[in-house]
Amino acid sequence: MRRNLVLLVSITALLYLVGCTKPTGGNTAGKKLTIAVIPKGTTHEFWKSIHAGSNKAAQELTAQGTDVEVIWKGPLREDDREQQIQVVEGFTTQGVSGLVLAPLDDRALVRPVEDAKRANVPTVIIDSGLQTDATISFVATDNRKGGSLAADRMGELLNGKGKVLVLRYAEGSASTTEREEGFLTELKAKFPGIEIVSSDQYAGATRDTAKRASENLLNRFGDDVQGIFTPNESSTAGMLLALQDINKAGKISFVGFDASQSFIDAMRAGQLHGIVVQNPFNMGYLGVRTMVDSLLGKSVEKKIDTGVMLVTKDNMETPDVQTLLHPPLDQYLK
Amino acid sequence: MVAEVKQNRTLVTSAVFQSWLNRLGPLLGLVLVIVIFSILMKTPERFLSPNNLRIVLSQTVIVAIGAIGMTMIIISGGIDLAVGSTIALTGVITALGIHSGLSPSLALASGILVGGLVGIINGLVITRLKVVPFIATLGMLGVGRGTAKWVAGEQTVNMADTWLNQLLVMFPNPPWLMVAPGVWITIVLAIVAAVVLRNTVFGRRVFALGSNEAAARACGIATDRLKIWIYGLAGLLFGLAGVMQMSRLRQGDPTVAAGSELDIIAAVVIGGGSLSGGEGSILGSMIGALIMAFLRNGCQQVGWPNYIQEIIIGAIIVVAVAVDRWRTSRAVI
Numbered sequence: 056m057r058r059n060l061v062l063l064v065s066i067t068a069l070l071y072l073v074g075c076t077k078p079t080g081g082n083t084a085g086k087k088l089t090i091a092v093i094p095k096g097t098t099h100e101f102w103k104s105i106h107a108g109s110n111k112a113a114q115e116l117t118a119q120g121t122d123v124e125v126i127w128k129g130p131l132r133e134d135d136r137e138q139q140i141q142v143v144e145g146f147t148t149q150g151v152s153g154l155v156l157a158p159l160d161d162r163a164l165v166r167p168v169e170d171a172k173r174a175n176v177p178t179v180i181i182d183s184g185l186q187t188d189a190t191i192s193f194v195a196t197d198n199r200k201g202g203s204l205a206a207d208r209m210g211e212l213l214n215g216k217g218k219v220l221v222l223r224y225a226e227g228s229a230s231t232t233e234r235e236e237g238f239l240t241e242l243k244a245k246f247p248g249i250e251i252v253s254s255d256q257y258a259g260a261t262r263d264t265a266k267r268a269s270e271n272l273l274n275r276f277g278d279d280v281q282g283i284f285t286p287n288e289s290s291t292a293g294m295l296l297a298l299q300d301i302n303k304a305g306k307i308s309f310v311g312f313d314a315s316q317s318f319i320d321a322m323r324a325g326q327l328h329g330i331v332v333q334n335p336f337n338m339g340y341l342g343v344r345t346m347v348d349s350l351l352g353k354s355v356e357k358k359i360d361t362g363v364m365l366v367t368k369d370n371m372e373t374p375d376v377q378t379l380l381h382p383p384l385d386q387y388l389k
Numbered sequence: 390m391v392a393e394v395k396q397n398r399t400l401v402t403s404a405v406f407q408s409w410l411n412r413l414g415p416l417l418g419l420v421l422v423i424v425i426f427s428i429l430m431k432t433p434e435r436f437l438s439p440n441n442l443r444i445v446l447s448q449t450v451i452v453a454i455g456a457i458g459m460t461m462i463i464i465s466g467g468i469d470l471a472v473g474s475t476i477a478l479t480g481v482i483t484a485l486g487i488h489s490g491l492s493p494s495l496a497l498a499s500g501i502l503v504g505g506l507v508g509i510i511n512g513l514v515i516t517r518l519k520v521v522p523f524i525a526t527l528g529m530l531g532v533g534r535g536t537a538k539w540v541a542g543e544q545t546v547n548m549a550d551t552w553l554n555q556l557l558v559m560f561p562n563p564p565w566l567m568v569a570p571g572v573w574i575t576i577v578l579a580i581v582a583a584v585v586l587r588n589t590v591f592g593r594r595v596f597a598l599g600s601n602e603a604a605a606r607a608c609g610i611a612t613d614r615l616k617i618w619i620y621g622l623a624g625l626l627f628g629l630a631g632v633m634q635m636s637r638l639r640q641g642d643p644t645v646a647a648g649s650e651l652d653i654i655a656a657v658v659i660g661g662g663s664l665s666g667g668e669g670s671i672l673g674s675m676i677g678a679l680i681m682a683f684l685r686n687g688c689q690q691v692g693w694p695n696y697i698q699e700i701i702i703g704a705i706i707v708v709a710v711a712v713d714r715w716r717t718s719r720a721v722i
Contacts, residue, residue, distance in 0.1 A: 263637065271689035
């Protein structure tokens with residue numbers, strides 16, 4: 056028994072030693088660059104586009120002579136900070152060339168990212184901000200602008216007067232908080248005739264929590280409000296399901312955020328009156344490109360905007376919007 | 390002599406009082422929650438409207454169906470921590486079934502059966518490998534969740550629109566149903582389970598097993614086989630809860646319902662179930678589930694932040710168990 060224990064301990068120790076002797080950093084020229092791309096979750100269609108975009112960047116760069124491999128790994132739930140921290144730490148000890156990270160929280164991920172920097176693994180932040188200057192660049196949507204685009208659309212739909220409900224996404228998520236603030240600020244400044252009846256409830260991380268919150272809020276405010284804004288894919292999906300269930304879809308002006316097939320169908324059916332669409336494909340693409348540029352010693356911008364756009368029934372069939380709504384996922388995801 | 394009779398009488402009256410308290414306690418709690426929110430609410434007519442009742446009932450279905458199975462398990466002295474994972478797994482299986490062209494009824498059956506299978510595996514691990522239920526099902530919590538993510542390809546599974554999606558809609562078709570079909574299914578299942586537990590040999594054996602396992606075995610009950618049956622049957626119910634979850638989301642989501650086992654256990658405990666076994670009632674558990682759904686619904690409509698709702702639900706669980714302890718200690722005397 057005791058001998059077994061000794062054996063176990065020595066094997067474990069040996070494994071650790073082997074693990075530690077692996078080269079860290081490894082960003083020497085001519086070698087293969089491994090870039091770990093860490094999304095907030097893997098189940099939303101949004102993240103699939105980021106995945107496809109980063110694969111495109113890797114393929115292009117490899118074709119241009121810089122051998123780049125993208126490793127895709129994230130927490131499965133969008134609110135599991137602990138799991139995402141472990142993913143970042145795992146890649147740090149594994150010694151990848153660089154991290155491209157969409158942090159779940161603007162503070163919780165600061166320590167692991169700073170640790171990674173100390174271990175010579177640089178980080179590019181995508182999608183959502185991080186409260187540290189230990190990163191190379193911030194490649195993201197201008198979320199505030201996205202929120203104000205939604206507010207402009209809402210004001211136009213309601214002709215500048217009426218009551219509006221905002222269902223927030225989740226506590227501590229920087230990107231969605233900026234969208235909500237952008238929406239509220241713009242609405243107050245430009246459309247003083249519009250009243251916000253509720254903006255302090257949260258949808259939570261999944262479609263299920265969002266649907267439940269929406270049902271409860273709609274029962275309370277459903278007959279009073281003329282407009283609704285939701286700041287991301289899951290909250291928009293949950294609100295849409297709740298509206299469809301009570302046959303109110305289409306009767307309330309509804310502006311959402313992010314794109315998915317069901318939103319496009321809903322927009323065609325007149326149940327959704329506008330979505331603010333980011334360019335996740337471009338975000339994944341620029342995230343990896345920026346990381347590689349920096350590893351190759353080129354100077355990169357501290358902040359890179361990947362673009363937002365308001366999509367409505369009127370412009371949804373134009374080619375520009377179509378490529379935005381249907382990024383070439385199949386081509387880059389196998 | 391006279392004193393003895395008097396004492397007996399007080400004992401009898403207090404026993405009657407207690408059994409009424411047992412039965413009415415949770416119901417009283419539910420009424421209290423509804424009354425308090427109606428007072429706090431600026432628009433009580435909305436809160437008490439039939440539509441809001443429809444909403445709350447639909448939201449309760451998943452926890453309620455899970456609580457029927459969990460009540461059986463808890464009465465038998467066991468516990469199941471893998472319910473949330475089972476719900477996610479069976480929801481994904483059903484969605485995949487429809488996605489791959491199975492008829493909705495076959496997909497429904499496969500979801501329920503997979504739930505039963507998970508339950509039987511739990512039962513086998515508990516009886517054959519002699520692992521206590523807490524650990525066995527803690528293991529299954531991970532295995533089930535992982536399997537769900539695996540078979541779903543780490544993504545949500547979207548599928549065509551079928552009648553399964555209508556199980557939990559607010560306005561059912563045909564309208565004379567009044568509430569979602571899933572609510573009726575839950576009510577029927579609850580009545581059947583209550584009758585089975587109260588009036589059948591199987592039901593009495595479940596109580597016997599939970600009250601005193603050694604005595605039950607000595608009385609000739611094949612306790613191991615009984616346990617496998619209990620976990621298997623409960624598993625079928627968890628599978629149905631998974632189908633309901635899928636119906637609500639109109640997709641199979643492998644990450645859904647994490648932590649819902651705690652909601653379900655809380656429903657049973659608030660409804661008078663005792664984690665030491667031998668006690669619990671289906672009616673109580675259903676009321677427990679409704680209390681939590683009304684709390685969530687009410688807090689949101691009053692406009693309270695989520696944390697208040699979490700604190701209240703936590704406090705109610707502790708109060709319910711404290712009352713339970715108080716009852717048992719009185720019963721011993």
